[in-house]
Every structure is written in structure tokens, then in C-alpha cells.
Amino acid sequence: MSKKIIRTKNINITTSIPAPGTYELMKKLSKFESRSMHGQLPIAWSKAKNFNIYDIAGNKFIDFTSTIFVTNTGHANSRVKKYINRALSSDLLHSYAYINKIRAEYIQKLIKFSGKGFEKAFLMSAGTEATEAAFKLMRMYGQKRKKRKLGIICFDGNWHGRTMAAQMMSGNKKQKEWIGYQDKNIHHIPFPYPWLVKKGDEEKFLMKSINDLKKKVNLKKDICGVMIETFQGWGALFYPKAYIKLLAKICKQSDILISFDEMQAGFARTGKNFGFQHYEIIPDLVCCGKGMGGGVALSGVIGKKKIMDLPEVGNMSSTNSANPIACNAGLAVLEEIEKKKLVKKANINGKLMHQNLRDICLDYNNLIKVYGKGLIAALIFNKRHKNINKKLKKLVELCIKDGLLIVYTGRESVKLGPPLSITRNAINEACQIIKKNINILFANDKN
Ligand SMILES: Cc1ncc(COP(=O)(O)O)c(C=O)c1O
Numbered sequence: 001m002s003k004k005i006i007r008t009k010n011i012n013i014t015t016s017i018p019a020p021g022t023y024e025l026m027k028k029l030s031k032f033e034s035r036s037m038h039g040q041l042p043i044a045w046s047k048a049k050n051f052n053i054y055d056i057a058g059n060k061f062i063d064f065t066s067t068i069f070v071t072n073t074g075h076a077n078s079r080v081k082k083y084i085n086r087a088l089s090s091d092l093l094h095s096y097a098y099i100n101k102i103r104a105e106y107i108q109k110l111i112k113f114s115g116k117g118f119e120k121a122f123l124m125s126a127g128t129e130a131t132e133a134a135f136k137l138m139r140m141y142g143q144k145r146k147k148r149k150l151g152i153i154c155f156d157g158n159w160h161g162r163t164m165a166a167q168m169m170s171g172n173k174k175q176k177e178w179i180g181y182q183d184k185n186i187h188h189i190p191f192p193y194p195w196l197v198k199k200g201d202e203e204k205f206l207m208k209s210i211n212d213l214k215k216k217v218n219l220k221k222d223i224c225g226v227m228i229e230t231f232q233g234w235g236a237l238f239y240p241k242a243y244i245k246l247l248a249k250i251c252k253q254s255d256i257l258i259s260f261d262e263m264q265a266g267f268a269r270t271g272k273n274f275g276f277q278h279y280e281i282i283p284d285l286v287c288c289g290k291g292m293g294g295g296v297a298l299s300g301v302i303g304k305k306k307i308m309d310l311p312e313v314g315n316m317s318s319t320n321s322a323n324p325i326a327c328n329a330g331l332a333v334l335e336e337i338e339k340k341k342l343v344k345k346a347n348i349n350g351k352l353m354h355q356n357l358r359d360i361c362l363d364y365n366n367l368i369k370v371y372g373k374g375l376i377a378a379l380i381f382n383k384r385h386k387n388i389n390k391k392l393k394k395l396v397e398l399c400i401k402d403g404l405l406i407v408y409t410g411r412e413s414v415k416l417g418p419p420l421s422i423t424r425n426a427i428n429e430a431c432q433i434i435k436k437n438i439n440i441l442f443a444n445d446k447n
Pocket of ligand 1: 125126127128129131159160161162229233261262263264289290
């Protein structure tokens with residue numbers, strides 16, 4: 001394989017890519033590990049610091065993935081490491097549900113961070129556990145009112161995790177085939193894709209979905225909750241504000257709870273503490289994970305006391321809930337967001353990233369559109385373009401060879417979400433790499 005040397009302020013590539021030894025490691029791992037873990041491109045990580053990833057040969061890349069929108073505060077963040085070390089040196093690695101001081105300190109700070117309308121939280125480890133917990137809470141809430149008030153409204157194309165209720169609520173039909181049936185009380189309505197809904201028609205679009213649903217159910221008697229991804233993941237597609245405001249109004253009128261899945265949107269990523277704040281509504285429940293633990297497994301549901309206290313003692317708890325290491329990491333993340341002004345940074349540097357990406361799109365009017373807010377973006381390509389998924393895989397591979405990691409979605413998009421600690425210089429450099437490789441692969445599609 002040919003070797004291309006690249007040395008810049010942010011990138012250092014000195015071997016062929018994938019680095020020597022990568023395929024051997026892949027082979028070794030895939031012998032003993034489920035193949036479901038092996039969908040990523042061949043880059044073997046040895047360390048990651050701030051916005052850089054280093055592979056096993058010491059090649060240094062710019063990370064535009066934050067692993068998968070996890071390391072908002074930067075890889076191996078010093079404060080996160082310091083607080084984890086504090087847990088290690090205090091010899092308190094686990095206390096099950098027995099109380100401890102760090103848990104009390106963290107949960108109180110988390111509630112404050114969540115803002116008006118949030119009173120209690122419940123912590124877990126995985127994001128999918130958080131959406132499951134919200135699903136359970138919404139159903140408990142509904143059934144307290146009427147036995148038949150079980151229905152959950154979800155959205156086509158949204159995604160909420162890999163456990164059973166999470167997959168049932170997700171829009172991906174193929175991924176949930178294993179369940180063997182669909183819960184008839186989970187109702188999917190169309191997502192207001194920008195290419196489907198004309199400006200000014202957002203409320204009309206929602207009303208049509210609601211009226212169609214009303215042919216099957218009575219909102220007040222049959223529906224207990226809505227599960228909504230703050231933006232649709234693969235395309236960083238936000239809802240129109242008017243759509244969400246009307247949805248919140250309808251829910252209020254029919255005593256329906258709204259849960260926002262903030263897995264990717266939370267913890268400053270979009271230029272707000274939580275992404276739902278862009279819509280100027282307050283949800284009943286917020287599901288979070290990913291950026292919450294800064295790289296440590298931590299997830300949670302946050303909500304109003306009257307909902308969070310519905311389960312009996314022991315009915316919503318888990319062996320590893322509120323683990324002291326995770327609480328220390330979570331606390332460090334919140335302090336880091338505050339001290340380093342990461343919300344403001346995501347806003348300002350997000351504008352720079354989006355400007356760069358819009359500049360790329362200018363040359364490809366009919367092929368590429370950019371979506372997202374703050375430091376999350378997706379370039380969505382025209383899906384009618386021949387072999388688009390294959391070409392985008394190639395785009396990601398070319399970027400890796402140039403020292404940049406971006407998210408391969410497996411669809412007609414690539415996703416970009418660097419750690420919020422990234423510099424402006426690295427954002428510009430990364431966007432130039434994306435531009436260069438789009439120009440190589442899509443030369444014939446230029447305006
Ligand atoms: C929007 C959304 N919800 C839920 C999840 C599930 O989180 P986890 O993989 O931690 O279970 C993800 C993970 O990608 C996600 O993006």
C-alpha cells in the first residue's frame with residue numbers, strides 16, 4: 001500500500017493507512033467477538049486526546065466524530081480523568097443503590113443544569129436503558145389515568161436504541177424484525193423532512209398526521225406519550241419549531257407526556273444545554289447518555305417529580321445505576337461545560353463549521369445539503385445519485401487517509417460532530433479535507 005506523509009498542526013500521518021497491524025488486530029478480535037461489533041472502518045485506536053485520535057502506529061487524526069457524539073468535553077479530558085482518579089483513590093468503585101456523597105452532589109447539579117421544569121433524575125449506563133425507562137414511565141403515567149391509555153407516538157426514521165421497547169419505538173423496520181411482532185400501541189407518524197414540508201405548512205403537516213392517527217385512536221383515552229429524537233440522527237434534521245410547539249400544545253390538551261431523546265443533542269452539542277431548548281418548549285422527560293459521561297458509561301432520565309416517582313421502590317433501579325465512577329465523570333462533564341463555556345463555543349464554532357459546509361454545498365446545488373445546529377452537522381446527498389452509499393463510504397475512507405475521521409452513517413449522509421473543545425484552525429482544516437475529497441469523488445456533479 002502506498003504511503004503518504006502528512007504533517008500539519010493538527011494531523012500527523014507517517015504510515016500507510018490503515019496502519020500496519022490494523023487488519024491483524026481486526027482478525028484477532030473478530031475471531032472471538034460478535035460480528036455485530038465490526039461495522040466500522042479500519043482504524044485501530046491506541047489513544048485519543050482532546051480532538052485528536054492516535055492509531056496503533058502513532059498516526060494522529062482530527063476527530064469529527066467525538067467517538068459517536070460522546071466526548072463533547074474532548075477525549076481524555078483532564079477534569080474527567082481527575083475526577084475518575086478521585087473515585088479510584090477513594091476506594092469507592094461501587095455502592096449499588098446504597099447512597100453515597102458523589103451521587104447526591106452529581107444529581108443535584110444535573111437537575112440544575114437541566115433547567116426549569118426538571119426536578120428528579122434516574123441514572124443508568126446505556127442510552128437504550130434511558131429510552132426504555134422513559135417508555136415505562138409514560139405507560140405508568142397513562143395507566144394511572146385509564147387502563148387503555150397505553151399508546152406511544154413515535155416518528156418514522158427516528159432511532160432510540162437496541163433493546164426491545166427502544167427498537168419498537170424506532171423507525172427502522174429491518175432492525176426490529178427479530179422481535180417478531182409490533183406492539184399495536186406504538187404508533188409511528190411521518191417525520192417532517194424539509195423536502196416534504198413547505199415553509200409555512202409545518203402545522204398542517206402535523207395536523208394531517210394527527211387526524212390520520214385519530215381514525216385509529218382517541219388521543220386522550222389511548223395515548224400516554226410521545227417519544228421524539230431532538231433531531232433525526234442520520235441527517236442531523238431538526239423539526240420545524242412551529243411543528244414542535246403545536247405538538248406540545250396537542251399533548252397538553254390530551255394529557256400526553258413528551259419525552260425527548262437527547263442522546264446526541266444533549267450536553268452542549270447543539271449550542272444549548274439540551275437540544276429541546278431550540279424549540280422553546282419544556283418536555284416532561286429527557287433521555288440522555290453519550291456526552292453525559294464524557295467517555296464513561298452514564299445515561300439517565302430527567303423529569304418532573306410526579307412522573308419520576310411513579311415506580312414503586314426498587315421498580316426502577318439497576319445494579320450499576322449511579323456508579324461512583326460514572327457520577328464523578330458526569331460531574332466533571334458538567335463543570336467542564338460551565339468552566340470552558342462549551343455551550344457558547346459550540347455556538348460560535350458551530351457557525352464556522354456550518355459556514356464551511358455551506359460553502360462546499362454551493363458548488364453542488366443539486367447534490368448536497370447541509371443540516372444541523374451547533375457542532376453537529378450532516379451532509380445529505382441526493383439519494384438518487386448512482387451508488388451513493390458506496391461513494392460515501394469511499395469519501396470517509398479518503399478522509400481517513402488524509403487524517404480526518406468523520407461518521408459513516410451507511411445511508412446517503414455523512415455526519416460531523418467534533419469534540420466541542422476543537423480549535424477553529426482544526427475545523428477549517430477538516431472542512432478543507434472534506435471539500436477536497438468531495439471534489440475528487442463528485443467532480444462530474446459540480447454546478
Ligand atoms: C438518538 C439515540 N437514542 C438512543 C441511542 C442508544 O444509546 P446507546 O447506544 O448508549 O444504548 C442512541 C445511540 O446511538 C441514539 O443516537
